[in-house]
Amino acid sequence: MPFKWFGKVSFVPYTKVSQFADELKEGRLVGSRCLSCGHVSFPPRADCIECLSPDFEWVEYSGKCILHTFTIIHAAPTGFDDIAPYIIGIVDLPEGGRLLGWMRGIEKEEIEIGMPLKVVPRMFEEIPEIKVYYTLEKRE
Amino acid sequence: MKVGIVGIGHGKFGRRSDATVQELAFEAFRLAMEDTGNLDRKDIDATIIGSVPEYHKQRSLPGVVAEYLGMNDQPTWLTEAACASSSAAIRSAYMAIRSGMHEVVAVLGVQKMTELETPELLALMGRVGDVQWESIFGTTFPGYYAFYANRHMHEFGTTHEQMLKVAVKNHHYGAMNEKAMFRKEITIEKALAAAPVADPFTVFDCCANADGAACLILASEEKAKKLHDTPIWLEGLGCASAAMSLLRRPDLVSIPSAKAASEQAFKQASVSPKDIAVADVHDCFTIAEILAYEDIGFCKKGKGGKFIDEEQSYIGGSNPINIDGGLKAKGHPVGATGASQTYEIVTQLRGDAGKRQVDGADVGLTHNVGGIGQYTFVHIYKR
Ligand SMILES: [Zn+2]
Numbered sequence: 001m002p003f004k005w006f007g008k009v010s011f012v013p014y015t016k017v018s019q020f021a022d023e024l025k026e027g028r029l030v031g032s033r034c035l036s037c038g039h040v041s042f043p044p045r046a047d048c049i050e051c052l053s054p055d056f057e058w059v060e061y062s063g064k065c066i067l068h069t070f071t072i073i074h075a076a077p078t079g080f081d082d083i084a085p086y087i088i089g090i091v092d093l094p095e096g097g098r099l100l101g102w103m104r105g106i107e108k109e110e111i112e113i114g115m116p117l118k119v120v121p122r123m124f125e126e127i128p129e130i131k132v133y134y135t136l137e138k139r140e
Numbered sequence: 141m142k143v144g145i146v147g148i149g150h151g152k153f154g155r156r157s158d159a160t161v162q163e164l165a166f167e168a169f170r171l172a173m174e175d176t177g178n179l180d181r182k183d184i185d186a187t188i189i190g191s192v193p194e195y196h197k198q199r200s201l202p203g204v205v206a207e208y209l210g211m212n213d214q215p216t217w218l219t220e221a222a223c224a225s226s227s228a229a230i231r232s233a234y235m236a237i238r239s240g241m242h243e244v245v246a247v248l249g250v251q252k253m254t255e256l257e258t259p260e261l262l263a264l265m266g267r268v269g270d271v272q273w274e275s276i277f278g279t280t281f282p283g284y285y286a287f288y289a290n291r292h293m294h295e296f297g298t299t300h301e302q303m304l305k306v307a308v309k310n311h312h313y314g315a316m317n318e319k320a321m322f323r324k325e326i327t328i329e330k331a332l333a334a335a336p337v338a339d340p341f342t343v344f345d346c347c348a349n350a351d352g353a354a355c356l357i358l359a360s361e362e363k364a365k366k367l368h369d370t371p372i373w374l375e376g377l378g379c380a381s382a383a384m385s386l387l388r389r390p391d392l393v394s395i396p397s398a399k400a401a402s403e404q405a406f407k408q409a410s411v412s413p414k415d416i417a418v419a420d421v422h423d424c425f426t427i428a429e430i431l432a433y434e435d436i437g438f439c440k441k442g443k444g445g446k447f448i449d450e451e452q453s454y455i456g457g458s459n460p461i462n463i464d465g466g467l468k469a470k471g472h473p474v475g476a477t478g479a480s481q482t483y484e485i486v487t488q489l490r491g492d493a494g495k496r497q498v499d500g501a502d503v504g505l506t507h508n509v510g511g512i513g514q515y516t517f518v519h520i521y522k523r
Contacts, residue, residue, distance in 0.1 A: 007276025011267060043273040043387060069294070069392055071286035072339035073278055077266025078259060080278030085336075088277055090287055090386060098387040100274050108339075113294040133276070 005130045009079035016046030024121045024132045029061040042097030063119040065091035089136045104135035143237045144364030144371030147176030147357030150483045153471040154321040156351035161252040162208035168353035169209050176357050185242035186215040190226025190249040191475030224510035227478030227517035233358045243360045249479030250353035270385040282346050284512045285425035286338040291392040300340045302445035303426035304331045307344050310462050314469020316496050321350050321471030345426040350471025354479035372486045376409025376520030382513045395513035398435035402518045409520040413437040416459050417501040418488045420481035422509040423466040432507050460498050478508040489523040
């Protein structure tokens with residue numbers, strides 16, 4: 001699957017980590033692990049930031065996460081005005097790294113930095129072409 | 141060998157539908173030449189343009205600007221570091237002079253942001269972050285600083301009212317600055333009731349896109365003493381970078397490049413934050429000024445809200461900051477902002493700031509952040 005299928009609007013059709021989008025379509029959230037030094041990265045990288053190795057493997061993430069910060073976008077850029085206002089969260093992933101995505105099923109009043117959340121892989125049903133993304137949802 | 145500023149010029153910031161980008165550059169350049177007085181164009185060894193190219197229809201800006209200023213066939217080139225592009229130009233000019241390659245260099249920060257149609261601007265706005273992992277969720281510039289604001293509130297109990305006090309201060313001083321885009325005082329009540337942009341920000345937490353230019357003439361120590369009776373010396377330079385993506389930053393309550401650049405500049409200039417009589421910091425959003433107080437070291441991490449509560453950044457406080465109105469009231473023509481900050485500090489150190497003058501100001505600082513902290517330049521000036 002080309003990487004352009006990741007996101008409501010795509011700016012990046014080609015990347016060495018395009019398999020990320022295939023995995024997400026199958027319901028798996030993956031990061032990268034360096035085959036040389038073992039460094040784990042999310043967002044995934046083809047090339048290791050620690051040791052410069054270009055060799056990596058995919059590592060599955062649990063999706064468990066903790067809300068680090070958030071905002072509610074009212075003034076939206078091109079391609080997002082139809083869904084504004086929307087809540088964006090940044091979460092810490094216990095396996096390593098952070099992730100940014102839409103918060104779903106959570107009212108503004110319920111948001112608390114530090115709250116447990118989960119990353120849920122999703123596809124846009126209302127768009128004819130394949131478009132995958134993820135949301136941040138409540139976790140008990 | 142020291143490097144001094146011997147000439148400064150600043151055009152009117154705002155929606156300049158009366159002028160092209162090279163015409164804006166000309167205004168600031170002409171004023172800087174007038175200010176220097178005793179300098180011929182042919183004695184300027186090079187012109188460095190600080191600007192962000194994607195806002196202009198005209199490509200390769202140094203070409204058209206150098207031609208319009210009548211500065212061919214001297215060398216010219218562009219430096220780009222997002223909102224810190226003209227501070228990057230100042231750093232390049234300093235290096236060029238210290239190396240002995242050039243003696244006199246013009247730095248021209250110039251930007252025209254309002255010639256783009258709103259849809260073009262909104263599309264550009266959608267690509268300010270990491271386009272692979274973040275922009276696909278509709279992130280925006282205010283949104284990124286709002287992430288900082290909410291985290292700062294969570295960790296330190298900072299309030300939105302404290303952030304808006306920054307806007308109130310900067311509009312208070314901006315009202316006294318004839319170069320500023322907005323020249324009206326505002327109130328916290330009015331700011332809170334304004335249209336929401338990115339929670340917790342309303343439009344009054346955000347600076348405005350603008351058109352404008354500012355120009356500086358830098359010279360070697362020997363030349364500077366000949367050209368001006370009060371050269372203002374650039375004695376500390378700090379510059380650092382940080383991860384483009386907030387997902388790869390160590391924390392979301394400080395700008396790491398700003399801390400590193402500040403330390404470098406203080407060390408080189410042999411001064412500390414308490415010595416700074418006047419500063420211009422990068423208040424693209426209200427939280428950004430609070431982060432700047434802490435990252436530069438005017439107060440401890442987490443105490444930025446208290447610092448503005450106590451009015452320490454007003455004239456009469458411990459460190460008067462953005463008393464030209466800051467980006468908030470002056471407007472933020474991105475490529476011109478670093479040169480505009482420097483214009484203010486030079487004016488203050490010369491003692492020419494009129495009713496906004498800090499009495500006896502002898503050491504000044506500029507803090508210019510590119511993007512969301514991908515680049516920060518901190519410069520310290522002495523008279
Ligand atoms: Zn490695």
